[in-house]
Amino acid sequence: MKRLTLALLLMSLGTAAAAQQPGAPEPVAIEIPPLTSPDSGTKGNEMLQIGWEATQLIASDLSQTSELKPLRITRDDYVSYPEVTAPSFGKWRPLGAKILLTGFVQSRSDGRIAIGCYVYDVSKSAELARKGFVLPKSDWRRAAHKCSALAYTAVTGSPGMFDTRIAYVSESGVGDAKIRRIAVMDNDGHNQKFVTTGDSIVLKPRFSPNASQLAYVSFADGEPSIRLIDLGSGQQRPLLRTDAINFAPRFSPDGSRIAFSMMLGPNSDIYVVAANGGPARRLTTSPGIDTDPSFSPDGSKIVFESDRSGSQQLYIMNADGSNERRISFGAGAYAAPDWSPDGQWIAFTHRDQYGRRVGIMRPDGTGERLLTGGPGDDSPSWGANSRDLLFTRLIAAGRSTIYRIGIDGGQPQQVKIPQDGSDPDWSGAMD
C-alpha cells in the first residue's frame, strides 16, 4: 500500500524516479526552511531558537528514512510568518525539492508554546497536510517528531515512527550480579527513564497501545509474575492475584485485554484477562508449553508458540481460543512471535544448530525469510511502520544489546542505549 502510494506520488510529481537498486525508489527531496515565529523581541528570539532546533530534529528524523531526503538545512533560508501558510513556490521549485515543510513556533500567554507544521507539494503548489500542537516548552521535541511524521505520512501513506517510544530491559554487569531495570526512551534515544529500581530481575516490558502503561515480568515476589505500571503516575500493581507463575504479557490492540502465559499445573498455557482486572480465562489446553501470545492488529486472532509437537512451533488461534492451527513447518524451532501492525507479517526467533536468528513469515506460514545472522538474536518487536524491527542480540557471554533491522534489506543497526539491553518493545505512533 505504501509502495503504491509512493509510486503514484512520484509519478504525479513528474520525477524521473529512477530506481537506484531494484525495489528501492529514489528518496523524495524535501526542503525544510527553519521554523519561524510570529513573536518579536526576546520572546521571538527564544521561539526562533526552538524553531531552529526543531528544524534540525525534523531533518535528522527524515534523513534516517529511505523514502525522504532533506536538502541542505541552513538558517539562511529565512521564511517570514505569512510565508508559512502561503509559501512562494516559485522560490523553492528551482532548488529541486519536491516537498516543502514550513512551520512556526509561537509563545502563548499560559506559558506553553504552539507549533504549527505545513507540508506542500512544490510542483503542484498544493498543501498536502497541516497540523498544530500546543504543549509545554520542554516538550518541543515531540511536536518536531510529529511534524516529521506529518511529512512522512503525506509522502508514503504510512504512519511515521518518529514520535514512538521504546521500552526495554536496561542491563549492567554480567551473570548473576547483573542489574536489570525497565527503561523507556524516545525512538531517537532521548528522554531515557528507568521505571523500576533494579533490586529484582525484570523481563519483557510491553506497552499498552497508547503507551501510557507497561506490562512487564518481575521476580520481586520470588517467582516471575506480571506487573502493570502506569507511566504517568509511576503506580504499579500486579496483573493477577495468584501464586501461580505468570509471564509473557501482551496487550490487545484496543488495550482492553492482556494475553499471557500461566502455570496452573505442570505446563504453561495461554490465558487472557481484562487489563483492568477480573478473572483470567484459559485459551489453550495442550499438554505442551504454550507461550508468547501476540494479537493480530484487529484483535480477532492470537499467534503463539507451542512445543506440543516436540519442538517450539508457531500456531494461530481465534482470540477466544478456538480454531488452533500450526503455521510454521520448517526445520528447527520457531519462537517469540510478534504480529506486525499492518497484519501482513509475523516476526519470530528461529532456533537451530546455528543459534538464534530473527525471521518473518506471512500469517498463513508462507514467505518465510530469516533476516539476521545470529547466533544470539531473539525477541523481535515491530515498529509502527511494519517495515522495521527491533531485537535483542547477544554481544558477549551474558551481555546483549538492541539492534534494528529493516525487512526490505540492509544490515542490522545497533540502537544507542546507555547500558546493555534486551527485550525491546516498540510502541505505536503516539497521540
Added chain:
Amino acid sequence: MRKTLIMLALALSATGVQAQILPFLSKRDPAPPAQGIDALRADLAAQSGGTTIYYAAGNAVLGPQAKALLTAQAAWIRRHPEVVVRIEGYGDTGDTRDHALAVGAQRAENARDYLVLLGVPAAQVSITSWGGERSGLGRAVTVLVR
C-alpha cells in the same frame, strides 16, 4: 562458568562426605536437632544426598537419580513439618527467554509433584523458575526458605 562448575563439584563432594558420616553420628549419639536456617540447609543436603536434580536438555522428565534424590528429600521434609522449601527450576542454554522460563517452571513443578506424591504437604513446597536468567541451567534446586 568453569569456576562455577568446579565450585559446584566441590559442594557436591562435600555433601557426599557428610552424608556418609552423619548416619554413624546419629546412631551413637542422636545429633541435636539442627538449628538455624544454615544448619537446616546443611542437614537437608546431607541427609538427602544433595539438593540439586538434573534434567536432560529440552525436557522436564524426572530420571531415576532425580527420583531417588527427591525420595530422600521427601523423607527429610516430612520429618521437618516446620520448614518450607522452594524448588527453583532452570531452563536450558540457548533457549528463548519465555520458553526457558516455562521449562524451568515445568521442571520445578514436576519435582514438587513428586514430593507431594511421596506425602509432603503441598503447603510446604513452593516453586519458581529462573528460566535462563541465572547460571546453573538444566537443573532444579530444592532451597530451604524457612
